Amino acid sequence: MSTTLQKTIRLAERMSRLGTETAFEVLVRARALEAQGREIVHLEIGEPDFATPANIVEAAVLALRDGRTHYGPSAGLPQLREAVAEYTAKHSGIPVDPSEVVITPGGKPIMFFVILALAQRGDEVLYPNPGFPIYESMINFVGAQAVPYGLHEDRDFDVDVEEILDKITDRTRLLILNSPQNPTGGVISREGLKALADRLAGRDIAVLSDEIYHQLIYEGEHSSIAQFPGMKESTIILNGFSKTYAMTGWRLGWGVMRPDLAKWIAQLMTNCNSCTASFSQMAGVEALRGDQSSVGVMREEFRRRRRVIVDGLNRLPGFSCRQPHGAFYVFPNIRGTKCSSGSLADAILKEAGVACLSGTAFGAWGEGYLRFSFANSVENLQKALNWIGDWAKKKLG
Numbered sequence: 001m002s003t004t005l006q007k008t009i010r011l012a013e014r015m016s017r018l019g020t021e022t023a024f025e026v027l028v029r030a031r032a033l034e035a036q037g038r039e040i041v042h043l044e045i046g047e048p049d050f051a052t053p054a055n056i057v058e059a060a061v062l063a064l065r066d067g068r069t070h071y072g073p074s075a076g077l078p079q080l081r082e083a084v085a086e087y088t089a090k091h092s093g094i095p096v097d098p099s100e101v102v103i104t105p106g107g108k109p110i111m112f113f114v115i116l117a118l119a120q121r122g123d124e125v126l127y128p129n130p131g132f133p134i135y136e137s138m139i140n141f142v143g144a145q146a147v148p149y150g151l152h153e154d155r156d157f158d159v160d161v162e163e164i165l166d167k168i169t170d171r172t173r174l175l176i177l178n179s180p181q182n183p184t185g186g187v188i189s190r191e192g193l194k195a196l197a198d199r200l201a202g203r204d205i206a207v208l209s210d211e212i213y214h215q216l217i218y219e220g221e222h223s224s225i226a227q228f229p230g231m232k233e234s235t236i237i238l239n240g241f242s243k244t245y246a247m248t249g250w251r252l253g254w255g256v257m258r259p260d261l262a263k264w265i266a267q268l269m270t271n272c273n274s275c276t277a278s279f280s281q282m283a284g285v286e287a288l289r290g291d292q293s294s295v296g297v298m299r300e301e302f303r304r305r306r307r308v309i310v311d312g313l314n315r316l317p318g319f320s321c322r323q324p325h326g327a328f329y330v331f332p333n334i335r336g337t338k339c340s341s342g343s344l345a346d347a348i349l350k351e352a353g354v355a356c357l358s359g360t361a362f363g364a365w366g367e368g369y370l371r372f373s374f375a376n377s378v379e380n381l382q383k384a385l386n387w388i389g390d391w392a393k394k395k396l397g
């Protein structure tokens, strides 16, 4: 039902600077096509298609039965802060005290709160482009200057350390890193992180290190910039349960940061959410401390799917696709099709029945690319590749 509004409502000026995450818009368009009877393969949204492991679900059920249905501390339940501190120390070798952990409803609020807390008008924030769209949105929203750095295909989508360093000025307050990366699947090499850490030493520049895909790495081991001497105190690690434990809908994530900043981020939590759902947090304790076998099983299945989608995309006319080293996304170059990214993503949805994202959904420098999530079954990936292949034969020649 549509209503005609009689009065205008004045939005604050900052709202004109707020961006969005196109994946959710494409999902709505894809669902509308499904409502008209079309069959669509969903490769637009970045969430594991696996069920949350049963031991985690069981822990939440027990927590609900146990009365974990009330408010808790804004920074998170002590048990979960402890479990996160242990987990971070175990996976990255960084000693972490529970007072350095803030639990949030998903990893995204860490992005929101940290940018809100650290950047303001007159400051510059360096962020990856193409990159997760909320970085640019939030930098603009708080009135700071968004300074993009590139992620280039010919470097296998690793960062160019010299490019980042060249862009640092006296006004740079925050550097955002994301590895493994969304949307390219690139991983920042340990040498790259070390070079950055060496050159950031002694400078008052904070680093927001988004490590939400740290368990989804297909070659070698994950590295964090916080592991390098002197970097822990200026780094905020963003991590969470959504991708590693297939828990997107539970809304559960965390930040690891120096305790004085953790207090402020917890205060933002008090102002915004009060706390993260208590039963979700109890499930989080089980996720981190319980049986970890499902993490490896999911990773191996993603590895299998990665091969299917990379091979399939490389057979399409005008597409060329690198093998991603982490996360569950491929970012094929589509310049050979002579189409713009936006028009190609549109046509593939409407005419081929496959939902994917334009590279420009991740910033202007994503032109020339599409992003496909391979968090879908091999059967569906093959179906999508066949449909795009049939469509491309007719439309791209």
Ligand code: PLP
Residues within 6 Å of the ligand: 046, 105, 106, 107, 108, 109, 132, 178, 181, 182, 210, 212, 239, 240, 241, 242, 248, 252, 253
């Ligand atoms: N960071 C990156 C790079 C992501 O791709 C996502 C989700 O897609 C998030 C953070 C946020 O994850 P969540 O809020 O579900 O924990």
